[in-house]
Amino acid sequence: MAPPSDPTKPSIPISYPITDLETLISRSYFDSFHYPFNVSSVPLPAASVVTTLRRRILVCHDFKGGYNDDKWVQGGSNAGAYAFWHWYLMDVFVYFSHYLVTLPPPGWINAAHTHGVKVLGTFLTEWEKGREICKTFLSTTESAITYAERLVELADRLGFDGWLLNIEVPLHPRQIPILKQFIDHLTQTMHRVVPGSLVIWYDCVTIDGKLAYQNQLNKKNKPFFDICDGIFCNYRWKKNYPKDSGAVAGDRRFDVYMGIDVWGRGTYGGGKWNTKVGLDALKKDDVSAAIFGPGWVYETQQGPDFQTAQNRWWYIVEKSWEVLQSYPNMLPFYSNFNQGHGYQYSIGGFRVANSPWNNMACQGFQAILDCKESSQSSVQVFINLEDGSYIGGGSITCKGRLGINDFFSTRLFLGKLVLEQPISLTYHVKSDANSLMGLVLSFSPNPNGIKKVLLLPESMLPTCQLTTKYDRIILTKKGTHQDLSSASDWIQYDSDIMMDGHTMTEIGLLCYLKKPAEANTTLTNKATDRSPYVASLGLIRLQISGQSIEFPSADSWIIQGENISWSSNDEGIRAVSLKITWKLKAGSSQAFAAYNIFVQKVSSDMNIQDCNMDGSAEFLAATKAGIYYVSALEVPSGVTNLNFFIQICAIDGTFQDLRKSPTYPLEVEGR
Template sequence: MMDGVSAVEKDRAAGVDKKRKIADSSGDSDEKIGETQTDSERCLGQFKKMKSGHQVINYERSLLSAQHYDPNTTEPISSSLKTLAELLSWQLSEASPFNVATVPVSSRRLPLASNPRRTLVCHDMKGGYLEDRFIQGTTVEDPYVFYHWEYIDIFNYFSHNLVTIPPAVWTTAAHKHGVLSMGTFITEWNDGEKVCELFLATEETYRAVADKLVQIAHCYGFDGWLINIENPLRGVAVRNMELFLCYLTKQMHKQMHKQMHKQMHNSLVIWYDSVLDDGSLKWQNELNDRNRVFFNACDGIFTNYNWTESSLQVMTSDPAAQHRLADIYVGIDVFARGEVVGGKFETNKALELVRKYNLSAAIFAPGWVYECLDTADFHQNQDKFWARLSDYLYVHQLVSPLPFVSSFCQGFGRSLYWKGRVEHDGSWFNLNAQEIQPMYAETNLEGGGRLKSRCCSAEAWSGGSSLLLEGHIPCSLAKACARIFSLHVPLAAKTLVSFVYKPSAGLNVSLELRTIDASLCSAPDAPYSSVFPAALSEDNDLVKQFTQNCGRTSDNGWMSRCFHLELSGCALREVYVCVAADDAGHDLDFSCRIGEIMVLDVESLFTPPVSVQSVCLYDVVWKQREGGDEGSPPKVRLNTTLCWCYPTGLARHFCVHWRLRQDPGEPPSPLVLIGRAYSTLYRVVELEVPFAPGLIELLVEPVTREGF
């Protein structure tokens, strides 16, 4: 349900400073939705309590923080803290509400604590905070995105600033896939040594720094810190570094425990292999007696990259490390700098050795495929890179409640689509829009057949990209099946499956769903049952209800099919898309776009919609429009923050619209889409509106995960 939420009334009085009234038409209710709030939500919530009122608007320069908002446009941005003074003076009241990641970490069948061979990705790209710093997205032709989440456990955002706070877009994408997100605390060289002397001087000073790091992670919704000290430590700083690590680790665990209301949740503090127990800076490339004191004080160690096989043997044969081998993350430099094993497209050689000794891995800068190779071939090279590693990586199964939905959007596109139609024409990039990613693979089939799945941004059903299946089916092969999801979704007694696709000519497309008895979920070798659902007819009552709810039509060649499952006590484990030639007597080269797969409880078709509540706006900035066509009506630019309340987890996104009422007695102008919000907060940026008197209405429309 769309809510006509806020209005900006432009006064008819003449004068240099136009008076405009800002009103919240939804009332002053502070009613809370849901039973509990995380501390990240409370961090965000403090900004929602600001009330709208009457203001006299002028064209003065914005007073918004340049650390959190682009000074030219007022767009919200992510940023780091560069000095110790900035860190120690950090206050919750001055935090960026937009950089709060409100998506919790999704569950996986194999929790991090139970995984004996983990994979950490350290994302270090050109100093960090590039296009990904724009929290509401930006325009990029060929952006860097990461989408092989099923292979990794931890995502670390890295820069060379003192305190690297992960942009919320990365934490959101990681959490959707059950991956932990980590920031970085780094000191380097002479300046770093001075910082360490200051904050490690006393118990009071190192606790003050640790407390701030805990508060920052807690507020912004990420899960831990990589501690990277790349300078010597002297005197008391050596002893206090161990105590700092102990205290930071303990406080992170304590806060995460409180945040999840005594449910199990992971937080991590990981030490980078650099400084020794005597304070000297000397990379060991392994865990040994010289750096063990720091390993014992936290959750793990990230080793330097110049190790040899003998280094791995030393660590695995060390009696003191036997119960914590999973906490040893062996560093692998994809750029292959120095004397390293593998690297680049031979990174698999390094990972093979690490797994041979049953150790975890820390893959540093896999963005090499984007930085050093042609960006036009980025997806092809990224798929090639991770395919070579896949034999040594665990495929994690995401645990998802109903509804399970994915349109395969990677968080970018050449256009923005909704239900097969272009909603916005032009390149865009916003990792908040990334949906649950499928498995991308290329397989050679018998008889010379082949089957490949890849991202394609040429056309989409929803978002910016679809999943493209393409290949060759020889006449000797009855069908080819691509596994696109490995997951765990408990099914309802009555479940509806929606499948949107666009096949090439002569191709028959079907689904194979592999399920398991829910009572056997914990058994590692429990047998699967294959279900080949038959599509419901268009006059089926469930199909009619589904179509009525979401307004779905088969536009531009897209085909939409619904399937009804009655599988009591079952869980969905794997989803396959099967393709076959209509004419089995001939070979067939084919392609098929998969636009969306949705699995939902039939009962949700009859659940009444939930409306947006408690909408308000604040931080209004007016700007004069410069230039413009001669003779055209004068215009001004409106910048403001909208916030509202809506139950957590119900919305796929929110559409933010505006319209103009020139006179209260006349009908309003048609709605115009401003953009999509992926949380209950949105910054209207540089919205051109007429200078003439009138009433500007801003409206927020929730779009549920099912697309209703």
């Protein structure tokens, strides 16, 4: 993908790479109109800054050359765009493409950081052009250091966590000392500027300047390993190479990332659906793994469909290495199970858009689904992108058939949440008349022996003897909705939990049917018969009891419009484009995680102040940034004013009343 012909000109914001040294050294990227839209808005959690002392998994993106649907930083219209949501199975994510400087799009950074995963860009030289680039940037020590500092600045200002270095060309021996100074300076400066950052060396050129893949850590590439944070070994390793590499690394064995090419191509075990073979070998020898090209599932159209195939492939990784990321681990914790794509968009149970969309920045915490327990049920659990969600584009749906004495359970999250004071838990459910859904909370052992707590909706106890398996049963109460429509089918359940001194280790779902006497339709009492079951979970929230986030008043925000331009099409319909930015006049906005953008088109016969959700306000987009570009918004004849509303969304999943949200008014030109 080539950069925009004139990156300073206002246009729909995109992510793009830096393709030449001149652009890198001149810092002209920061003069681009697109730059502020590419700044990530989700920082790496403090708990994830320190690199874990265990085996790790690095995932290298490599999908169709990079910058496809994900280049549209404000989102696109392809609900089937490539993405993944199995962040809990990795520690490091590398955005890779075959350009000089690959800058990760902010959607990937935001989604990864949400789950505690570090993100690296790529600095790559290859082929004859790469040799010429190396002649320039490795011409002197001063030159190499300057380019290293440019890379540090890019990572720092865009909000990602380091670099994969891929010098895939032969070098002259006199360039090697300068290359080592480049690596060392880049690594040390990254550590100083971006705490927890990583610089990873790819196994290609050797210490004598030859382009010779070693497929292991040895004396020919260890001098590079010694001055950075790790090595990504090429994927054609043999059975003994991981063990030998670990021995060479000594107490840094976890910094050795042995490559596995999902496409195969000579990789140990064959990759593809046999990726577990390589992973099992690395687990046995206690070194880290670098998975290259998981987009193979999408690009080769593995059946029966991408969602199913992708989940199946990543389950292979989980079976080998188990779950690596744990959440919740801090409060407040909230998830709407949004995968960052869908065919509709909802806010508070009200559908505000009915068209396909994709935006990875919108990903919420992803559930770690695992149907580990069932009593003769035929229930399936899946992310439902088709039906109306509670917030975003998806929900967790359990659907199938259950007997009156049956139940179905599935894991949602694996956490490490230490409870030091009472917490409140809220969840939103939509179901048919006879299907019920509860939550199961698991706690680490303690002197009182309480390990599992069951939360059930009001007095709707299961008919089966399942309740005897739990140490405590809490009956939840129906809460007050923050719905935008009284017709919402979602029911909110609230409960307070006091488990001070305990550690919450798991959150799960429990599905069961109403007792026949409570059901709205006739259910059989025969244990062998089954009835339809369908219920969806749209949101879950945990926070300290009694605490809530207060939204600043509309006049607490500075909201501005820039780069305003008007145009007309061949039919004479007017359109406007503009950049809108917003920030608090004082204080921090860390408590606010996202923003919904609406526009109200006001005609002469309307009250400009009359904004409600009866259709007069049109949903434009959701964003996690404090900036949005409105592109060619059509303005019908008779419209005299436009009101752009920025609806503030808090980190606990609540959102501001649209009528109280900050507004940018714009008078229609030439009306």
